[in-house]
Amino acid sequence: MRGLWVRFGEVDAVQGIDVTAHAGRATALLGRNGAGKSTTMRVLAGVIPPTAGHVQVDGVEVAADPMTVKRLTGYCPDVGGLVPRATPWEHLQLSARLRRLDGWEPRARDLLERFELGGVAHRVTSGFSHGMSRRLSVVLAAFHEPGVLLLDEPFDGVDPLGVEATLDVVADARARGAAVLVSTHLRELAMQACDQALVLRGGARVATLDSGELGGERGAETYRALLG
Numbered sequence: 001m002r003g004l005w006v007r008f009g010e011v012d013a014v015q016g017i018d019v020t021a022h023a024g025r026a027t028a029l030l031g032r033n034g035a036g037k038s039t040t041m042r043v044l045a046g047v048i049p050p051t052a053g054h055v056q057v058d059g060v061e062v063a064a065d066p067m068t069v070k071r072l073t074g075y076c077p078d079v080g081g082l083v084p085r086a087t088p089w090e091h092l093q094l095s096a097r098l099r100r101l102d103g104w105e106p107r108a109r110d111l112l113e114r115f116e117l118g119g120v121a122h123r124v125t126s127g128f129s130h131g132m133s134r135r136l137s138v139v140l141a142a143f144h145e146p147g148v149l150l151l152d153e154p155f156d157g158v159d160p161l162g163v164e165a166t167l168d169v170v171a172d173a174r175a176r177g178a179a180v181l182v183s184t185h186l187r188e189l190a191m192q193a194c195d196q197a198l199v200l201r202g203g204a205r206v207a208t209l210d211s212g213e214l215g216g217e218r219g220a221e222t223y224r225a226l227l228g
């Protein structure tokens with residue numbers, strides 16, 4: 001991604017961000033509310049077009065071919081994305097059909113169990129708590145083992161077991177060579193999940209840090225200073 005720029009009317013949400021996400025590595029996007037994290041994720045997922053800049057996912061230019069990019073990526077949006085009247089199993093079934101996956105059922109069952117959603121696999125999602133919906137969104141993003149995994153606020157409101165399952169999903173994706181991006185406000189979890197972090201402020205990148213630099217009291221101070 002080179003010189004990504006996204007404008008909404010009068011607002012320049014993202015102002016010239018460069019990011020390279022490598023296979024087998026995970027990058028955290030950190031920054032205050034409104035820093036441009038979700039907008040960056042949405043462009044990478046092929047959901048909104050960039051106003052300017054070059055964004056390629058696995059060699060495919062997002063602006064030219066958003067449908068292919070949607071297929072290549074697994075995207076957990078920061079909000080929404082679930083069909084209220086469908087069950088988790090129906091969500092997985094639809095995803096499998098759209099991607100023409102064969103023999104997907106064991107993986108679907110395994111993921112639902114890992115995220116403690118096995119017991120509600122056939123319950124419509126309209127009654128799900130926020131944390132349950134988040135967990136299912138992570139399951140759906142990871143289900144088809146995409147080459148690029150995009151998780152926007154995956155830990156938001158999720159209990160410790162859900163956090164662990166999400167960290168495992170990130171580790172699994174990295175182990176099979178996927179590039180992972182995680183947007184979060186949680187510095188400690190960013191450190192655990194990722195090997196590097198980009199700190200955004202006002203739509204621009206203000207720092208790239210190794211996860212080791214974010215740890216402990218010193219990391220907290222560094223991060224606070226970068227948030228401005």
Ligand SMILES: Nc1ncnc2c1ncn2[C@@H]1O[C@H](COP(=O)(O)OP(=O)(O)OP(=O)(O)O)[C@@H](O)[C@H]1O
Binds near residue numbers: 013014031035038
């Ligand atoms: N659809 C939209 N229309 C107008 N402005 C938007 C739209 N989406 C985002 N913005 C603006 O773009 C800026 C960046 O928003 P974005 O959601 O990317 O931030 P964020 O870093 O993900 O924030 P948060 O941590 O609160 O989720 C904000 O000023 C926001 O108001």
